[in-house]
Every structure is written in structure tokens, then in C-alpha cells.
Amino acid sequence: MMDIRLALAGNPNSGKTTLFNSLTGARQHVGNYPGVTVERKDGVHTLNGYRFAITDLPGTYSLTAYSDEEVVARDFLVDERPELVVNIVDASNLERNLYLTLQFLEMGLPVCIALNMMDVAESRGIRIDTEKLSQRLGVPVTPVIARTGKGKAELMAAAGAMAGKGQGRSPLYISYGxxxxxxxxxxxxxxxxxxxxxxxxxxxxxxxxxxxxxxxxxxxxxxxxxxxxxxxxxxxxxxxxxxxxxxxxxxxxxxxxxxxxxxxxxxxxxxxxxEDRENRIYFSDRIDRVVTHRLLGPMIMLVILWGVYQFTFTYSEVPVGWLEGLFAGLADFVDARMADGLLKSLLISGIIGGVGGVLGFVPLILFMFFAIAVLEDTGYLARVAFMLDRVFSFFGLHGSSVMPFIISGGIAGGCAVPGVMAARTLKSPKERLATLLTVPFMNCGAKLPVMALLIGAFFAHHRSQMMLLITLIAWVGALFAAKLLRSTVIRGESSPFVMELPPYRLPTLKGLLIHTWERAWQYIKKAGTVILAISIVLWAMMTFPGLPGEEIERFEEQKAAVMAGSVEDAAAAIGAIEARQAQAALKHSIAGKIGTSLESITRWAGFDWRINIALVGGFAAKEVVVSTLGTAYSMGEIGPEESGSLSETLKAAPGWSPLVAFSLILFTMFYAPCFVTTVCISREAGSWKWGLFAVVFNTTIALLLAIAVFQIGSALGIGIRGNG
Amino acid sequence: MGRINMREMKDNQSGVIAGVRVGGDLGRRIRDMGLVTGTPFQVQGRAPLYDPVALRVRGFVLTLRNREADCIEVEVE
The missing domain is CATH 1.10.287.1770 (Helix Hairpins)
Structure with missing residues (x-):
């Protein structure tokens, strides 16, 4: 068996990844190039006694140092010296594809050309003399159809023959005037x-x-x-x-x-x-006449974006339900078989909750990436960017930013975790970073129970208006925050938009599935471990140091008194005592102490220590705000879906008013992303610095907004009393 | 024949690149995508908000923002 290291290189949309999938099948490994967020894919193909170790280089149009992709591709070719570069060339787009080929040849690299999409070229009346092309360039040229795998055996045979001969070709000479x-x-x-x-x-x-x-x-x-x-x-x-x-x-x-x-x-x-078909209108152009039409285009886009959203969040409900059921069952199992205590609490709240939290997002990520892969591989995503760029570029973003925003909750109820990962489709680094940092402002599904609780308690008569208002505020807030970021920390010229609108193509199911799975697997592998660790830390913060012995004794004595006495409803009385005990323990915990110490700042926004603790808990997941508020108001355990009684309590509680509620709604929308999102932002931005930045920056904005609203509202006497 | 700025072109109008008046990343990108002096192309259309613009050049469709099209001089009939 002879080992050959081979790099697969070519333009974006030339069918390079399709060929790679066809050659390596499931035997591939996906990672990142060190220091950048460019994906690196490796795979293996064996044929006739050759074992090809194939690296799929990022698709590039040129080998300048224009983008991370180009630098990565060039460094790979220079530093790792593959024995052969298989350059995939789109026959239906020969001129622009050969521009890259010439640069490989100028570098003196051993190149072997795979001439892809001969069928498309022929249907356009283009005929290519492969023999002559091979002669002129001095490299083997093999026609292939990557979609069907046709010609791939011939290609690899040519590659094997060429690599066997060894290197030593002289660089191509081009006259530059x-x-x-x-x-x-x-x-x-x-x-x-x-x-x-x-x-x-x-x-x-x-x-x-x-x-x-x-x-x-x-x-x-x-x-x-x-x-x-x-x-x-x-x-x-x-x-x-x-x-x-x-x-x-x-x-x-x-x-x-x-x-x-x-x-x-x-x-x-x-x-x-x-053939003389100069005025022939390509099939793709005919679709574009409708799909990017001035009026029809945006309407079709709305329907498609809505469809992606529905697909991601509605169809994933079933597997999400299974996972939730599985982990709830597991928690019950442990609950029934272990004595109460720290270890049990750690197992249930820290570990089972943490693993469940990691895996709970997997169906969402799978569905989202599948939907996006369809849009990306068909070529529609490029059209979305084309149509929306005017709006998004005004805020320093890119037309492609829309997808992450929608997924994150641009249509209320999304999730920022798949949203952040959807930003991978953005190729311009500054716009991508600004998108990563602002998508958590959208109203994800986990914020909705908090909104529902507060709106139910204080704005019960204006539910739908409030929801609409909140969605609008999220969009406006995110876009202006992006503008702010792009003119301060991530300032600089916007990356050129100059982009290809690839012809519409039918994606292959195999390609879609590989694409979807490898990205989801990366999430589980890379983000998963960190998320579990942080989940345990958060559990510890809400649990330790625990109540001092004498206080626990006091609660036990109270319970004993109830048991001994002949109180009518002993169970209810004990429940009330336990709820008070949970409240005391929470206040005594690390999170509680943080909440209490922050009161001096947050009271400017109208928040007391109870709200603060709930918000600290919300860093684990935004819906935790509801259950933590429940504990803080000694209501015992409250699920996010059954907050009716809590809403009554809040309405009557001192220190609450519609103004406080509104200020809290704003704060919940804008403050630190939940830690799963924070981990994903760090991963996608390539540095923990940005995850940390998101936490600090967002919380600052949220606090300033909440304080402004509360102070102005108080001064003007709006919403201080009664129900809106 | 006349020399105008690419932004001033109408939909479906054809032209030939006369010069790319920008350097750096933008200039490099424009040239790498095949918009070099002497290249014939046609304006295919514009996005619903009239920006960016789509060109058919060398058998594929290329889009660029109006701001970027400003850097390109074209020769038109």
C-alpha cells in the first residue's frame, strides 16, 4: 500500500466538497485550522494499492492573502507539501476557475485537474477540449461529475500515476508585460x-x-x-x-x-x-427573475425564512421531547433511589441537568444545520444575502447575518445556540463577529416564560401588543448594538461584498447529511464538555455554602412543632416552612450573596436582591429566572409553564410595579447570554475573550437601559402603580 | 461610446471594464473575480432595495455593492 498525501483545492461552488464526500464517504475528520475558524476536513480514499490521505482545502478564488481561507490554503500547500494537488475546476465556469489553477502552477505545485460539471457546461453549449487543455497546462485533466461520482476512479488513477512519478515540475511562466x-x-x-x-x-x-x-x-x-x-x-x-x-x-x-x-x-x-447561444437565458437566471424580483423576492424570502424557523423549532420538538423525557426519567430514578443530600443534588441538578442541557440542543442544531445546508447548497442563501445586504450593511453587518438573527429568536421563540452556529455561513470576519455578539439579544424560547410571567402579571390586557413591542425592541436593540460595536471595538471598513451568486443546484442528500452531522458532532464534542463543567459550577453557586447548622435546626424545630401540634393542614404548613427554608438557603448561597451585594447598583433599575438572584440563575438558562423567583418568594418549586400563582404573588408584592416589570423585561432581553450561548460564541469567535466580552458588554447595555427606563418612568410617574 | 461609473448603468445594460480605481483588499477581490480591464459584462439586475447590483461576467453572476461599483469605470455604447 502506497501512501499519498493529497490536497483538494478549487473555487467555492465548484463541487469540491461534493467530490470530497464522494471520495471519502463517512471516513472524514472535521476540525479547525489552528488560530482561525476555518474548517479543516481530512479523509481517506483507497484505490489500486494507493492510500490517499485527502485534505479538503477551503474554497478560494485566488491565492492572495485576501481572507483567512486563502491564507490557510496557501500555508497548507507550502508548509505541509502535499504530494499532489487535485484542483477541481468547474467546466461551466472555466475562465474564473483557471485563474486559481494558474496560481498553483506558478507556485510549481504538482497539479492534477478534475474538470467537474462537464454535463452542465454541455447543456450550456460549452465544449471543452480536455486533451488540449492538458497539453497547454502540462498537467493531467480528467473529466468528472462529482454529484454522481462519475470519473472519480479515472481521476484517482491519474493522481496515483502522477504521484508515483515524484515531483520536480518547473513553475509555469506567465508574461506580465x-x-x-x-x-x-x-x-x-x-x-x-x-x-x-x-x-x-x-x-x-x-x-x-x-x-x-x-x-x-x-x-x-x-x-x-x-x-x-x-x-x-x-x-x-x-x-x-x-x-x-x-x-x-x-x-x-x-x-x-x-x-x-x-x-x-x-x-x-x-x-x-x-455554440452561439449568447442571448440564451440560463435556467438559474429565470428562477432569479422571480426569486429576487423587487416585490415577489422579499415575499418569497419571508415565507422561506419562516419555513426554516418552523422546520427548526417545530419538527425538532419531538426529539427534544424524547431527550427531556429521558433526562427527567433519569432524574426521577436517582431521586427515588438516593437519600437526600449534596451528592444527590449534584447528580440531579448539576450532572443530569448539565448533560441534558448539552444534548437538549442537539436536535435543534441538527434541524437548523439541515435547513441551512439546503439553503446553502441550493444557492438560495446567497440570494438572501443579496436582497438584505442593503439593510444589514447599514448597521455594519452583512446580508448573510439575517439567518443567525432569525434562528436566535428574530421570530420570537428561537434559540441563540443554533443561531450563533448559523453565523458560520458568514465569510467576512468583522461582520461575523458583530453578528455573533448581537444575536443573543433576540427573544429566544427560554426568555419567553419570563416575559409571559411578567406580562401576565402586569400587562395582562395588552399581551399581544407587548409581545410585538418586545420583538421590535429586540431587533432595533440588536441592530444598533451591532452598529455601536462596528464603530468601536470591531470598527473598520466593511469587508467587500463582491460575491458570486452560484447557479441554483439540487443538493445531494448525502452531502446534506454529512454536513449536518459533522457540525452537530463538533458542538457535542467541543462545547459539550465545557457546558457540563459550567453547569456544575452554577449548581455549586446556587447551593453552597448552605444554611448554617443553627438555622437548619430552627426550621427543623418549626417542622417538629407542626407535626406535634394538631394543625389542620399539616402538609401545607410543612410545605410553607420548607419553602421558607429554601428561600433562606438561596439567599445564603454564593449566588444569593452576589445578588444581595449587587442590590446597591440594581436598585437604580428597580431590582431587589430577589430579582438579582433570579437573574444570576438565569445565566444557566433564561427560563431559570422564573423558578428562582419562585424560590426567592418562598413559593417552593415552580416550573416555567405554571407560573400563574407566582404572577399573583408578584402583583401583590411590595417593590413591584408595571415599571419594574418592564425594566426587568428589558434587562432579561439584553443581559448576558446564557452560558451555553457564551461557550458557543467563544468557540465560534475563536477566543474566550469574546465570550467574556459578550457577558460584560450585554449586561452593561441591559443595565443602562433598565436604569434609564426605571428612572425616567419614576420621574414622570408612569407605571408606578396599578396594572397597565 | 462613453466612459461612466458602473453605478450609473441601467439594468440589462452591457459594458466593458475600463479600469478598477481601487487598491487593497477590495481591488484585489474585484480583480480576482475576473473584473479586469477589457472584460465585457452585463448588468443583470439589482436587489429589491437597489443595492447591491448583480452582473453577468465570464459566464457567472457576480454581485457587488453600489459603493464598490463606484470604484469601477466602464466603457458603454
């Missing part, structure tokens, strides 16, 4: 003389990258040999000055012109013949 062509050999010579980075790159390629002012190569060069680097930069500057005066252009532009010129040359030599 008189001025640059004169400068490059001189620079190349100096680079060779000094062996300047030549152990990693071909000399001419280094000269080319200097000419293009490639930031990554420049900074590496300045480190390697500052003197020679400065000399080369001076030579480049001379050429640049000359081009500026003679052509009013710069080397980078001239070089791109010549690369595309070289491709045009190839095509004119008869590699590609096009």
Missing part, C-alpha cells in the same frame, strides 16, 4: 543568489508576490533578510512608479490583467468552443 517582465528576472536572480526563502517557495514566485505587495510574504521576507527585502521593495517601487506614470495603473492590477489575459489566450486557442 514589458515593465514587470524586465524587473522579475533581476529580482529572481537576487533571490536565488541569497537563497531568500527559497527552501519554501520558488524564487520567481517570491518575486511575483513582492511585486503584488503580498502582505504575508513581505512580512516573512522582512524577517528573513531585511536588507534584501528592502532592496526588492525598492525595485518594486520603481516599477510601480513607472506604471503609474505610463499606464495610470499598479503592478497588482497589471498582473491580474495578464493572468486573465493568459486564460483568454488559452481559450482562443480552441480549448473552449461555445
Amino acid at each position: 514589458e515593465d514587470i517582465d524586465r524587473a522579475l528576472p533581476a529580482m529572481t536572480k537576487r533571490i536565488e543568489e541569497k537563497s531568500f526563502m527559497t527552501e519554501n517557495y520558488p524564487a520567481r514566485w517570491i518575486a511575483i508576490k513582492y511585486m503584488e505587495k503580498d502582505q504575508q510574504i513581505l512580512s516573512k521576507g522582512r524577517m528573513a533578510d531585511p536588507e534584501l527585502s528592502a532592496e526588492l521593495e525598492r525595485q518594486v517601487q520603481a516599477v510601480a512608479d513607472h506604471l503609474k506614470t505610463t499606464l495610470d495603473s499598479d503592478p497588482e492590477a497589471v498582473m491580474a490583467d495578464h493572468r486573465y489575459g493568459a486564460i483568454q489566450g488559452l481559450i482562443r486557442e480552441g480549448i473552449l468552443t461555445r
Whole structure:
């Protein structure tokens, strides 16, 4: 068995991942490249005594240092030196795809071309002479249809034959016009003389990258040999000055012109013949006439986004129910078989609750990624970005930000965990980060019980208006927070939108399933462990240090007195005492102490220590606010769905008013995301710094808003008494 | 024939790139996607809010914001 390391490279939407799935099947491993959030996929394919270790590089249009994807792809090719690069080229889009191919060949990489979508090209009246293409480029070209797997055996046979021969091809030579062509050999010579980075790159390629002012190569060069680097930069500057005066252009532009010129040359030599169908309207364009139509487009989009939302949250209810049932059953099992005590409490509330919390999100994530994979693979998601970019770019976001917002609760009742993960479809780093940090403002399903409780207690006559108002406030708040972030901590030019609208395609079920599963599995593996750990910490905060011995004794004495005496309803009396005991224990816990000590700040927003403890508990999951309020008001255990009695209590409790309730609603909407979301934000942003930032930033905004509302309301005398 | 800014083009109007007047990431991206001097293209349409604009160029559809189209000079009939 001969081992061959092989990289799969090509443009986005060229069918690269489809080919990868077809070659490796389920035998793949998904991870991240170190330091960036670009996915790295590895897989294995065996054929005729060859064992191919395949790495699916991120799809890129070029090999400049434009995006993380491009840097990752280039570094991989240079640092890991795969024995072969299989370059997948979309035959129906040959010119732009060959632009990347030329760059591989300029690097002197051993390339083998998989010419994909010959069927699509033929249906468009495009015929490609593969023989001639192979001859001109000096590399093997194999036609394939990645969707069906046709041609993949021939491709891998060609790859095996080529890798067997070993390397040592000379880099492709492209002419860049008189001025640059004169400068490059001189620079190349100096680079060779000094062996300047030549152990990693071909000399001419280094000269080319200097000419293009490639930031990554420049900074590496300045480190390697500052003197020679400065000399080369001076030579480049001379050429640049000359081009500026003679052509009013710069080397980078001239070089791109010549690369595309070289491709045009190839095509004119008869590699590609096009039947005269210039005015033919492609099938895809016909769909777009309807789907991105000025009036119909947005309406269709609303229906589709609503559909994704329904699919994610309605259909996942069944498996979510199974999981909840399973963990509730497990908790009951432990409850019935263990004596009361710390260990039992840890098992039930900390561990079973924690694992249940992790796995409870899995069906949601699976359904969400499936729906998004369908939109992404068909090409519709790019249209959504196209239609909404005008709105979102105003707030420093990107058209593609809409999906994370909707999933997170843009339609009230979503969930920020899959929402945060949906931001993966965003390719521009700043817009993506701003999206990650603002989607938790949406009204997720866990905030709804809190809203329902407060609205039920204080705004019972205006339920639907309040829900609408809350949804609007969430959107406005999130968008303006994004704007704020993009003009402060994540400020900077927006990333170029320049984007391809890929032709509509039918996705393959295999591709969808692999895509969905691998992302969900990453969540379980990476976020899961952290979530369990934090769940235990939160349990400890709500439990320890526990009531001092004498206080427990006092409650026990009270209970004993009830038992001894002939009180009518002994069970109810004992229940009341236990509820008071739970309240005292909660107040005495770490969380309780935090809540109490924060009172000096939060009273400006109208919150007392009880509300504070509930909000601290809400960091575990927002619906916990309801049950913790129940405990804090000595009501015993209260589930989020049965808060009727609590709502009566709050209405009558001193210190509460519609104004306090509204201020609390605002605070609940905007304060720190629950810790599961926080963990996911950190994972997706690539640093714990951003998770921590989300907690602090959001809580600050929430507190300022709540204080403003409470103070202004109090001053104007709005909502202080009575029911709204 | 006349030289205008890409933003001023009408839907379905054809043109040829005369120059990309921007450097840095944006210029690089525009050129990498195939909008180099001399490239023929057609305005395919605009998003419902008239921004971004969609072009058909080299057999595929490329979209860019009006702000980005401002950096591109075109030669039109």
C-alpha cells in the first residue's frame, strides 16, 4: 500500500466538497485550522494499492492573502507539501476557475485537474477540449461529475500515476508585460543568489508576490533578510512608479490583467468552443427573475425564512421531547433511589441537568444545520444575502447575518445556540463577529416564560401588543448594538461584498447529511464538555455554602412543632416552612450573596436582591429566572409553564410595579447570554475573550437601559402603580 | 461610446471594464473575480432595495455593492 498525501483545492461552488464526500464517504475528520475558524476536513480514499490521505482545502478564488481561507490554503500547500494537488475546476465556469489553477502552477505545485460539471457546461453549449487543455497546462485533466461520482476512479488513477512519478515540475511562466517582465528576472536572480526563502517557495514566485505587495510574504521576507527585502521593495517601487506614470495603473492590477489575459489566450486557442447561444437565458437566471424580483423576492424570502424557523423549532420538538423525557426519567430514578443530600443534588441538578442541557440542543442544531445546508447548497442563501445586504450593511453587518438573527429568536421563540452556529455561513470576519455578539439579544424560547410571567402579571390586557413591542425592541436593540460595536471595538471598513451568486443546484442528500452531522458532532464534542463543567459550577453557586447548622435546626424545630401540634393542614404548613427554608438557603448561597451585594447598583433599575438572584440563575438558562423567583418568594418549586400563582404573588408584592416589570423585561432581553450561548460564541469567535466580552458588554447595555427606563418612568410617574 | 461609473448603468445594460480605481483588499477581490480591464459584462439586475447590483461576467453572476461599483469605470455604447 502506497501512501499519498493529497490536497483538494478549487473555487467555492465548484463541487469540491461534493467530490470530497464522494471520495471519502463517512471516513472524514472535521476540525479547525489552528488560530482561525476555518474548517479543516481530512479523509481517506483507497484505490489500486494507493492510500490517499485527502485534505479538503477551503474554497478560494485566488491565492492572495485576501481572507483567512486563502491564507490557510496557501500555508497548507507550502508548509505541509502535499504530494499532489487535485484542483477541481468547474467546466461551466472555466475562465474564473483557471485563474486559481494558474496560481498553483506558478507556485510549481504538482497539479492534477478534475474538470467537474462537464454535463452542465454541455447543456450550456460549452465544449471543452480536455486533451488540449492538458497539453497547454502540462498537467493531467480528467473529466468528472462529482454529484454522481462519475470519473472519480479515472481521476484517482491519474493522481496515483502522477504521484508515483515524484515531483520536480518547473513553475509555469506567465508574461506580465514589458515593465514587470524586465524587473522579475533581476529580482529572481537576487533571490536565488541569497537563497531568500527559497527552501519554501520558488524564487520567481517570491518575486511575483513582492511585486503584488503580498502582505504575508513581505512580512516573512522582512524577517528573513531585511536588507534584501528592502532592496526588492525598492525595485518594486520603481516599477510601480513607472506604471503609474505610463499606464495610470499598479503592478497588482497589471498582473491580474495578464493572468486573465493568459486564460483568454488559452481559450482562443480552441480549448473552449461555445455554440452561439449568447442571448440564451440560463435556467438559474429565470428562477432569479422571480426569486429576487423587487416585490415577489422579499415575499418569497419571508415565507422561506419562516419555513426554516418552523422546520427548526417545530419538527425538532419531538426529539427534544424524547431527550427531556429521558433526562427527567433519569432524574426521577436517582431521586427515588438516593437519600437526600449534596451528592444527590449534584447528580440531579448539576450532572443530569448539565448533560441534558448539552444534548437538549442537539436536535435543534441538527434541524437548523439541515435547513441551512439546503439553503446553502441550493444557492438560495446567497440570494438572501443579496436582497438584505442593503439593510444589514447599514448597521455594519452583512446580508448573510439575517439567518443567525432569525434562528436566535428574530421570530420570537428561537434559540441563540443554533443561531450563533448559523453565523458560520458568514465569510467576512468583522461582520461575523458583530453578528455573533448581537444575536443573543433576540427573544429566544427560554426568555419567553419570563416575559409571559411578567406580562401576565402586569400587562395582562395588552399581551399581544407587548409581545410585538418586545420583538421590535429586540431587533432595533440588536441592530444598533451591532452598529455601536462596528464603530468601536470591531470598527473598520466593511469587508467587500463582491460575491458570486452560484447557479441554483439540487443538493445531494448525502452531502446534506454529512454536513449536518459533522457540525452537530463538533458542538457535542467541543462545547459539550465545557457546558457540563459550567453547569456544575452554577449548581455549586446556587447551593453552597448552605444554611448554617443553627438555622437548619430552627426550621427543623418549626417542622417538629407542626407535626406535634394538631394543625389542620399539616402538609401545607410543612410545605410553607420548607419553602421558607429554601428561600433562606438561596439567599445564603454564593449566588444569593452576589445578588444581595449587587442590590446597591440594581436598585437604580428597580431590582431587589430577589430579582438579582433570579437573574444570576438565569445565566444557566433564561427560563431559570422564573423558578428562582419562585424560590426567592418562598413559593417552593415552580416550573416555567405554571407560573400563574407566582404572577399573583408578584402583583401583590411590595417593590413591584408595571415599571419594574418592564425594566426587568428589558434587562432579561439584553443581559448576558446564557452560558451555553457564551461557550458557543467563544468557540465560534475563536477566543474566550469574546465570550467574556459578550457577558460584560450585554449586561452593561441591559443595565443602562433598565436604569434609564426605571428612572425616567419614576420621574414622570408612569407605571408606578396599578396594572397597565 | 462613453466612459461612466458602473453605478450609473441601467439594468440589462452591457459594458466593458475600463479600469478598477481601487487598491487593497477590495481591488484585489474585484480583480480576482475576473473584473479586469477589457472584460465585457452585463448588468443583470439589482436587489429589491437597489443595492447591491448583480452582473453577468465570464459566464457567472457576480454581485457587488453600489459603493464598490463606484470604484469601477466602464466603457458603454
